[in-house]
Amino acid sequence: MxxxxxxxxxxxxxxxxxxxxxxxxxxxxxxxxxxxxxxxxxxxxxxxxxxxxxxxxxxxxxxxxxxxxxxxxxxxxxxxxxxxxxxxxxxxxxxxxxxxxxxxxxxxxxxxxxxxxxxxxxxxxxxxxxxxxxxxxxxxxxxxxxxxxxxxxxxxxxxxxxxxxxxxxxxxxxxxxxxxxxxxxxxxxxxxxxxxxxxxxxxxxxxxxxxxxxxxxxxxxxxxxxxxxxxxxxxxxxxxRGESVPELSWPEVVALIDDYAAALKTRLEDRFVTGRIKQWLNYLRGGYSEAQALWPAARKIRDVPPMLDCLKQPVPGIRAA
CATH class of the missing domain: 3.20.20.70 (Aldolase class I)
Incomplete structure (x- = not known):
């Protein structure tokens, strides 16, 4: 397989x-x-x-x-x-x-x-x-x-x-x-x-x-x-294998996005980096309630640092990992 x-x-x-x-x-x-x-x-x-x-x-x-x-x-x-x-x-x-x-x-x-x-x-x-x-x-x-x-x-x-x-x-x-x-x-x-x-x-x-x-x-x-x-x-x-492994938590996913953004910044202008992060975040809405909750604010952000800060904010009603 x-x-x-x-x-x-x-x-x-x-x-x-x-x-x-x-x-x-x-x-x-x-x-x-x-x-x-x-x-x-x-x-x-x-x-x-x-x-x-x-x-x-x-x-x-x-x-x-x-x-x-x-x-x-x-x-x-x-x-x-x-x-x-x-x-x-x-x-x-x-x-x-x-x-x-x-x-x-x-x-x-x-x-x-x-x-x-x-x-x-x-x-x-x-x-x-x-x-x-x-x-x-x-x-x-x-x-x-x-x-x-x-x-x-x-x-x-x-x-x-x-x-x-x-x-x-x-x-x-x-x-x-x-x-x-x-x-x-x-x-x-x-x-x-x-x-x-x-x-x-x-x-x-x-x-x-x-x-x-x-x-x-x-x-x-x-x-x-x-x-x-x-x-x-x-x-x-x-x-x-008939086993189960812990699913990635939202903070772990945000850490992946941090790494992704750092790699993108070596290839693209910041405005394009933010766009790529938004694309990924849009898909993550289907897998993580945190992404869904943060999407309305994140989609309006144009710069990379505030975007990454936004993704690290606590989400009301969702217990932090």
Whole structure:
């Protein structure tokens, strides 16, 4: 069983990968996508999205990080896959799942699921360009307009040489609205020999076990659930052993946010650091009553020090840990 931290554009950057892998339970991470269009991107772009390349493509906790590419030109994707490998990537992942309108409008991400043959061409080109010992993997949804294309696209990726396929259990049109259609992930898994990893709507330990039962996938990728509950992977691992471990307290989560903010300040202006903290806090509202209580005040704060001070305030009606 493996738990993979999902790529979330604009949130799951290197600092949050460092923070969450430090908590424990995560087996692998994937970078935010590197957009491939025309012309070779310089190495600095790869290092911007994957500074872990400087550390054998691992976080400080030793967790491997896959470099993800997004684009629709097989030749350019192949060149960039080869460059990622040259720079030290231990895994090259291809994004066929992003539902963002701007990305899809420029023929990237999930819109490519309308063209399984192009998905095959892109993946095969990257597979040929990347050394054989480096896995080429892919992430997709169940389809673009509906959930009928999952099997055909999964088979196209398998035929192209993808060694793993992560399937987000919704179509583009489903967005991120519940439910997750894990039963359709099972259909993809049953139709291919390539290893399939389930993704979508895993917020709790119970969700993990339901997903595993319905999809038939032992391995999962978790995004928002790990942002809302930073120790969710650790809790899932304990449940697999038939054990329980104490959940992270709110003060412990605030300490993680402190570390995250310090790391962000080396990369971003303060106003952007505050924005990233707010994004994380917004997700934490689903896991911690303290985050929910502090949100109305915190969302109005623009500077980092008062934001961190706000998160450390006692919350009426909630006993301090």
């Amino acid at each position: 493996r738990i993979i931290l999902a790529p979330m554009e604009g949130l799951v950057d290197a600092p949050i990968r460092e923070t969450l892998t430090g908590v424990g339970g995560i087996d692998r991470c994937v970078t935010e996508f590197i957009r491939v269009t025309h012309g070779m991107l310089p190495p600095r772009i790869f290092y911007k999205f994957a500074p872990e390349l400087e550390n054998q493509c691992r976080t400080r906790a030793g967790i491997p990080v896959a470099v993800q590419l997004l684009g629709s030109d097989p030749d350019q994707m192949a060149l960039h896959g080869a460059r990622a490998a040259e720079l030290g990537a231990g895994q090259v992942d291809i994004n066929f799942g992003c539902p963002a309108k701007t990305v899809n409008k420029h023929k990237g991400g999930c819109v490519l699921m309308r063209e399984p043959e192009l998905m095959h061409g892109i993946t095969a080109a990257v597979r040929r360009a990347v050394p054989a010992d480096i896995p080429v993997t892919a992430k997709m949804r169940l389809g673009y307009d509906d959930r009928t294309m999952g099997v055909a696209c999964g088979q196209a990726l398998e035929a192209a040489g993808a060694s793993e396929i992560v399937v987000h259990a919704r179509s583009k049109m489903d967005g991120y609205k519940p439910p997750a259609y894990w039963e359709d992930v099972a259909r993809v898994r049953e139709a291919v020999k390539t290893h399939v990893i389930a993704n979508g709507e895993i917020w709790t330990v119970a969700d993990y076990w339901r997903c595993r039962k319905v999809s038939g996938c032992e391995d999962v990728m978790i995004g928002r659930g790990l942002i809302a509950r930073p120790d969710l992977a650790r809790q899932i691992r304990a449940s697999q």
